[in-house]
Amino acid sequence: MQEIPYTVAVRQDTGLYNAKMGIWLFLASEVMLFGGLFSAYVLLRVGAGEHWPLGATYLNVAIGTFNTFVLMSSSITMLMAWASLKMKNFGHFKMYQGITIALALLFLSVKGYEYSMKFKHHHFPSDNTFLAIYFTLTGIHALHIIGGVVVNSYLWGPGSKMWQAEPERFTNRIEVAGLYWHFVDLVWIFLFSVMYLL
Amino acid sequence: MIADQNSAQKEIRKYLLIFVVLLSLTLMNVFVSRLHLNISLTIIIVLSVAAFEASLVACQLMHLISEEKLIYSFLVLTVIFFVFALFIPLWGIFNPITGSTHVP
Amino acid sequence: MSESHHEHESSFWKKYIFSVDHKIIGLQYGITSLIFLLFGFTIMMLMRWQLAYPEQPLPVIGKIFGENRMPGGIMLPEFYNQLGAMHGTIMVFLGVVPLAVGAFGNYIVPLQIGAPDMAFPKLNMASYWSFFVGGVIMLVSFFVPGGAASSGWTSYPPLSDIATVGQTMWLFGMAFLITSSLLGSVNFIVTIFQLRVKGLTFMRLPFFVWAQLVTSFLLLLAFPPLEAASVMQLMDRLAGTSFFLPSGLLISGQPLANSGGGSVLLWQHLFWFLAHPEVYVLILPAMGIVTEILANNTRKPIGAYKLMVYAIIFLGFMSFIVWAHHMFLTGMGTAISSFFQATTMIISIPSVVILAAFFLTLWGGAIRFTIPMLFALAFLPMFGIGGLTGLPLGLAAADIHLHDTYYVIGHFHYIVAPGTIFALFAGIYYWFPKATGRKMNTLLGHLHFWPSFVCMNLIFMPMFIQGLAGVSRRLYDGGLTYAHAQGALHWNVFISMAVWTLALSQIPFIINLLVSMKCGEKVGDNPWEATTLEWATPTPPPHGNFTRELSVYRGPYEYSVPGASRDFSPQYEEKP
Amino acid sequence: MKKFNTSTCSLIISVILLGVPAYAATIKGVVSYEGEVPNLKPIDMGADAICLSKHGSAVMPQILVLDENKKMANVLVQIVSGLPKQEYPVPTEPVVLTQEGCQYHPHVVGVQVGQTVKVLNPDGTLHNVHALCKVNAEFNLAMPKFRTEMTKVFDKVETMFPIKCDVHPWMAGWVAVLAHPYFNVSQTNGAFEIANVPAGTYELEAWHEKLGTQKASVTVTADETKEVNFTFSRP
Structure with a gap:
């Protein structure tokens, strides 16, 4: 009775293993975090009335669209990584996971480039509440991406040794990391539409 | 879910299909935003397309469609409070004390 | 059963400091939060001197605070505001919540559901250390130039946006505390859902575990919006944005050079979206502890257990949609005020249901007046007074007169001090034998209980009188300069005397806690003859x-089951 | 050894003071006001009984203080260009700013960088000194009636910034933090005097909180006293 049950096995009455319930609860709290930020966005936009700038006035929609494609494809490759583990193909997993991390880093560098362009044109968060909420929202989102990259790289590098010892548990870890990553992509879909397109 | 090889191929083909759908919907959104319709119309269209994309990601990629009842209860609870957190502050702005010069 | 978990001789560090055992982490939380409670209490004793004898030098220790805090031993208004803000922050975020959820939850919940440990042990350790770092940041913020945060524990902008650097440290400290609570709540929910032992269905869960489950949901879903709000306030303070600074804001006559367009109400909505569930996080674990102790010491099953479970779930849900009753005076219209007034009235119903169930349990019980029972019994009327005095504040019309007066201070302190903290004392006396194998001394227990019980009332009852007289809260001189407050000023000296006696009456508890660990009366595995799993x-x-x-x-x-051999039949025994 | 050092230092200082007669020039003058005098409403100190009790008669605002032949007080005159670039010794005795009678005296004051400013509160009521400086660190310190004195040092040069009391809104003062000692505030008779000015041509600037600034250039040789007058009028 020493080892913690249901870390890998699924518990009958809930049908889940611990980590999956844990990640879904964490994602629920993330929904509330971005909920708080979007409620701020809505309040600021309504408060600003008509002189709320269109997204396109400050933001380059083309780069934003490209970034959305990058994140969506990284979401798909993350899924492929998990699928290839399910098919016991460790080589494919390493490849797809590597691509996911690379795409995430690409997303961050494009984001960094966008930020530097803003600062070069002297658009700072303190200019108006649109830029303030833009930098805050995308900044928090970028922090989440960095967190995801750290976890994914650990699972790609040292963490993948667990594949030999406990393949089942390692597959679950990738699934859980995948759920987090899809959520980050889901938030970006809303963020991109709200900030760049409206 | 992925029992053997050929159903695996089917799954992967489904994911790629979803990927293409997501890309096209995003492009459609960009196109709609360039039309410069009146602002509330664009908001409705763009947000509903984004919501559809998000549901695609959630149901298919995150397998929410075949998830346990317990996870649904957590998420329903969260969405209720999300809606409250989003719209009550707004209600506060649109319903000021009458007779006071309340500048939002 | 599973592979033998060899108890490798781990170093002192691994075993006690960086431990992943939920019991060690529970004790770590317990010790740290008790120290913070003591520190928060001493801060308040200092404030009471200033309220009782405004602008008179504090004898003896007045000099040690230095010239920019208490020149010549007399407290400055800035220092008083720092003490006020940090008293609230430390007692709520660093004292009661870590004790109720971190210490009791971590230690007792896995035992009561028959689990070997929490679902994610490493996450559990991370949550303690994030709490610890948050606590250190809060303490260090006293010594930065300009002192600690001084715009109340609610840190409303625009005042908090232009406050000194202590406010920025408060925000960083809060970020760590919020992370700690989030990690903790995920851990608790998964543990309670997943690691219940065979045969332990939801309706057989001890009520303490129910209380911790609902509390964890409150923490999980209510804290993130405050995290978002504190990130925005950090942006306001460090990046010069104007989330919470409306345009055309004048700071003592000088227009602020900011982009404006922000809204002060945005912070208040996001803060109270957390803070109301937070105050329920303070009370629910206390209800859980009192249930355990009442059942055990009346030798009777809890009255209407199922009803209480539905009541606490309904209480948890409702606590998310009542927050704007803290904001009746922010210019809200009649529609939204009446909505929140209605939900506030509705939420008082489940609390009364639970309180009534407690009183029902006493009816016809063979009551044993052990020390934990004394505290639990005292909890009932005190929580009753606290709850009932909240009703006028919940009604928008009455709140206009009572908002931000000492009536509010009396109301919530009645619930938190003689309510939650008495329940936590009861829990310490009750589970101390399980943690150490020794019982706490009964005489010292009485010496601690009776004066504390009397002093609590002597402190908080006069606050209602002051509040009704219109004395506002957070006044540096207790209302000295206000004509309408002159009639209630003498109570300040009375309350301060009671506070210092309350401090004296905590000494028996501290002695008892430390001494009984080594030389308390030795007891077996189930000294209180209780039925729940932790005694197995x-x-x-x-x-x-x-x-x-x-x-x-x-x-x-299952106490006094007719036909059973003993007056208690433990959950874990096949045939009682 | 220690004693020897102190004696040599004092020797050197005295030589400097004696041996430098070139600094003897002074710039004097009078600031006068031209045009019809606006009749200002007296300050209503009713909000604080203690402040009210300090004054027998009505208290006129310090924004425009004229004597009978329309000479202006509260005008800061300083040398703004032409001074050699050098470190000036910081005077040891502090500038005293009192809040006597719930008003700042002096209303306008010049302070050298690093010079201590002593703020007094003899009124027996709560004042709070809120300096709205942008270059120096802004501060907002309470002075309850038991805190009769407080010292502050401004460590950066800054042009005129307001000092306000958040308890009494009518109280207002102005402070300028300057790098050199060549400045003076005109008295009630409008007279100002800048002493020990080294020989050279300088540009003077007279500043008033409402009527703006005026410039004048002046050339002084050693031991000379130059007269420079300013007149302000309503825009």
Whole structure:
């Protein structure tokens, strides 16, 4: 009775293993975090009335669209990584996971480039509440991406040794990391539409 | 879910299909935003397309469609409070004390 | 059963400091939060001197605070505001919540559901250390130039946006505390759902576990919006944005050079979206502890257990949609005020249901007046007074007169001090034998209980009188300069005397806590003859908790079951 | 050894003071006001009984203080260009700013960088000194009636910034933090005097909180006293 049950096995009455319930609860709290930020966005936009700038006035929609494609494809490759583990193909997993991390880093560098362009044109968060909420929202989102990259790289590098010892548990870890990553992509879909397109 | 090889191929083909759908919907959104319709119309269209994309990601990629009842209860609870957190502050702005010069 | 978990001789660090055992982490939380409670209490004693004798030098220790805090031993208004803000922050975020959820939750919940440990042990350790770092940041913020945060524990902008650097440290400290609570709540929910032992269905869960489950949901879903709000306030303070600074804001006559367009109400909505569930996070674990102790010491099952479970779930849900009753005076219209007034009235119903169930349990019980029972019994009327005095504040019309007066201070302190903290004392006396194998001394217990009970009332009852007289809260001189307050000023000296006596009456508790660890009366595994699972473990419970196969056969409070051999039939015994 | 050092230092200082007669020039003058005098409403100190009790008669605002022949007080005159670039010794005795009678005296004051400013509160009521400086660190310190004195040092040069009391809104003062000692505020008779000015041509600037600034250039040789007058009028 020493080892913690249901870390890998699924518990009958809930049908889940611990980590999956844990990640879904964490994602629920993330929904509330971005909920708080979007409620701020809505309040600021309504408060600003008509002189709320269109997204396109400050933001380059083309780069934003490209970034959305990058994140969506990284979401798909993350899924492929998990699928290839399910098919016991460790080589494919390493490849797809590597691509996911690379795409995430690409997303961050494009984001960094966008930020530097803003600062070069002297658009700072303190200019108006649109830029303030833009930098805050995308900044928090970028922090989440960095967190995801750290976890994914650990699972790609040292963490993948667990594949030999406990393949089942390692597959679950990738699934859980995948759920987090899809959520980050889901938030970006809303963020991109709200900030760049409206 | 992925029992053997050929159903695996089917799954992967489904994911790629979803990927293409997501890309096209995003492009459609960009196109709609360039039309410069009146602002509330664009908001409705763009947000509903984004919501559809998000549901695609959630149901298919995150397998929410075949998830346990317990996870649904957590998420329903969260969405209720999300809606409250989003719209009550707004209600506060649109319903000021009458007779006071309340500048939002 | 599973592979033997060899108890490798781990170093002192691994075993006690960086431990992943929920019991060690529980004790770490307990010790740290008790120290913070003591520190928060001493801060308030300092404030009471200033309220009782405004602008008179504090004898003896007045000099040690330095010239920019208490020149010549007399307190400055800035220092008083720092003490006020940090008293609230430390007591709520660093004292009561870590004690109620971190210490009791971590230690007792896995034992009561028959689990070897929490679902994610490493996450559990991370949550303690994030709490610890947050606490250190809060303490250090006293010594930065300009002192600690001084715009109340609610830190409303625009005042908090232009405050000194202490406010920025408060925000960083809060970020760590919020992370700690989030990690903790995920851990608790998964543990309660996933690691219940065979036979322990949801309706056989001890009520303490129910209380911790609902509390964890409150923490999980209510804290993130405050995290978002504190990130925005950090942006306001460091990046010069104007989330919470409306345009055309004048700071003592000078227009602020900011982009404006922000809204002060945005912070208040996001803060109170957390803070109201937070105050329920303070009270629910206390209700859980009192239930355990009442059942055990009346030798009777809890009255209407199922009803209480539905009541606490309904209470948890409702606590998310009442927050704007803290904001009746922010210019809200009649529609939104009446909505929140209605939800506030509705939420008082489940609290009354639970309180009534407690009183029902006393009816016809063979009451044993042990020390934990004394505290639990005192909790009932005190929580009753606290709850009932909240009703006028919940009604928008009455709140106009009572908002931000000492009436509010009396109301919530009645619930938190003689309510929650008495329940936590009861919990310490009740579970101390399980944690150490020794019982706390009864005489010292009485010496601690009776004066504390009397002083609590002497402190908080006059606050209602002051509040009704219109004395506002957070006044540096207790209302000295206000004509309407002159009639209630003498109560300040009275209350301060009671506060210092309350401090004296905590000394027996501190002695008792420290001394009984070594030389308290030795007791067995189930000294209180209780029925829940935590008493099935050896004392003190080893790593991995249960040494034998365990399953649950009946409800949590099967006392005086007709036909049973003893007056209690534990959950874990097949035939009582 | 220690004693020897102190004596040599004092020797050197005295030589400097004696041996430098070139600094003897002074710039004097009078600031006068031209045009019809606006009749200002007296300050209503009713909000604080203690402040009210300090004054027998009505208290006129310090924004425009004229004597009978329309000479202006509260005008800061300083040398703004032409001074050699050098470190000036910081005077040891502090500038005293009192809040006597719930008003700042002096209303306008010049302070050298690093010079201590002593703020007094003899009124027996709560004042709070809120300096709205942008270059120096802004501060907002309470002075309850038991805190009769407080010292502050400004460590950066800054042009005129307001000092306000958040308890009494009518109280207002102005402070300028300057790098050199060549400045003076005109008295009630409008007279100002800048002493020990080294020989050279300088540009003077007279500043008033409402009527703006005026410039004048002046050339002084050693031991000379130059007269420079300014007149302000309503825009």
